[in-house]
Amino acid sequence: MRFDVITLFPELVQAVTGSGIVGRAANADLIDLHCWNPRDYTSDVHRTVDDRPYGGGPGMVMKPDSLITTIKDIRALNASENIATKVIYLSPQGKTLNQVAVKKMSAEQGLVLLCGRYEGVDERVLEMEVDEEWSLGDYVLSGGELGAMVLIDAITRLLPDVLGHKDSAEQDSFSDGLLDYPHYTRPEVFAGKEIPAVLKSGNHQRIAKWRRQQALGRTWQRRPELLENKILDAEDKQLLRDFLENIREIEDKHE
Numbered sequence: 278m279r280f281d282v283i284t285l286f287p288e289l290v291q292a293v294t295g296s297g298i299v300g301r302a303a304n305a306d307l308i309d310l311h312c313w314n315p316r317d318y319t320s321d322v323h324r325t326v327d328d329r330p331y332g333g334g335p336g337m338v339m340k341p342d343s344l345i346t347t348i349k350d351i352r353a354l355n356a357s358e359n360i361a362t363k364v365i366y367l368s369p370q371g372k373t374l375n376q377v378a379v380k381k382m383s384a385e386q387g388l389v390l391l392c393g394r395y396e397g398v399d400e401r402v403l404e405m406e407v408d409e410e411w412s413l414g415d416y417v418l419s420g421g422e423l424g425a426m427v428l429i430d431a432i433t434r435l436l437p438d439v440l441g442h443k444d445s446a447e448q449d450s451f452s453d454g455l456l457d458y459p460h461y462t463r464p465e466v467f468a469g470k471e472i473p474a475v476l477k478s479g480n481h482q483r484i485a486k487w488r489r490q491q492a493l494g495r496t497w498q499r500r501p502e503l504l505e506n507k508i509l510d511a512e513d514k515q516l517l518r519d520f521l522e523n524i525r526e527i528e529d530k531h532e
């Protein structure tokens with residue numbers, strides 16, 4: 278999959294391919310990251326990419342001309358290689374990113390990620406060239422670069438052949454609408470705390486059932502809204518009932 282990132286700080290975004298899973302994917306040519314600096318598309322000696330806002334007020338706004346030329350160049354290049362392109366603007370005013378959206382994006386051939394700076398981007402760029410706006414959450418960052426890096430990481434781990442079986446994304450939180458179950462590794466007893474006995478049983482069916490129950494229970498405890506639209510089958514319902522019953526018993530004992 279191809280990522281074209283439009284940014285005033287290419288070195289910042291390039292760092293995402295420097296290590297870990299995204300680094301391995303880039304080395305194996307499973308992803309292709311290109312950064313485009315709108316300053317390279319300016320025609321004045323100062324390479325100006327921002328200007329004061331019409332109507333007054335604080336800060337600067339990213340000018341439309343160099344951004345539009347950059348996007349058009351990327352579109353033309355991708356078209357020549359038959360890569361369909363979607364343009365995403367990272368923005369606090371976009372829809373809040375979630376795993377369903379990331380999964381959908383992972384099916385694209387190419388994504389252009391537009392990173393704003395200053396007070397943001399001239400609105401006409403959004404009207405003319407941007408297909409979708411996505412936000413990392415209800416807070417304001419200094420630039421869209423972290424958002425672009427988050428998207429690249431989250432999408433890359435869902436691409437075919439990126440994750441080995443051992444770290445498959447299928448069991449991760451949100452992949453089937455639930456949070457992940459708790460994980461344990463050696464030693465068996467740490468600081469007086471033992472791992473759940475079932476994990477030593479060697480009984481794969483019991484372990485799978487316990488994990489499913491923990492995933493359901495955790496989701497109910499921490500993110501109950503995720504369960505509101507999820508259809509649980511009879512077995513899941515029973516597992517959740519047992520989980521809640523167990524919690525009640527523990528709470529009663531402590532009262």
Ligand SMILES: C[S@@+](CC[C@H](N)C(=O)[O-])C[C@H]1O[C@@H](n2cnc3c(N)ncnc32)[C@H](O)[C@@H]1O
Pocket residue numbers: 366367368369370391392393394395396397398411412413414415416417418419420421422424
């Ligand atoms: C300082 S912000 C501009 C905020 C803008 N004036 C507003 O209040 O909507 C500069 C850039 O950071 C990026 N950004 C800030 N917060 C973000 C968020 N929550 N999610 C994604 N991108 C964000 C956007 O690209 C934005 O253009």
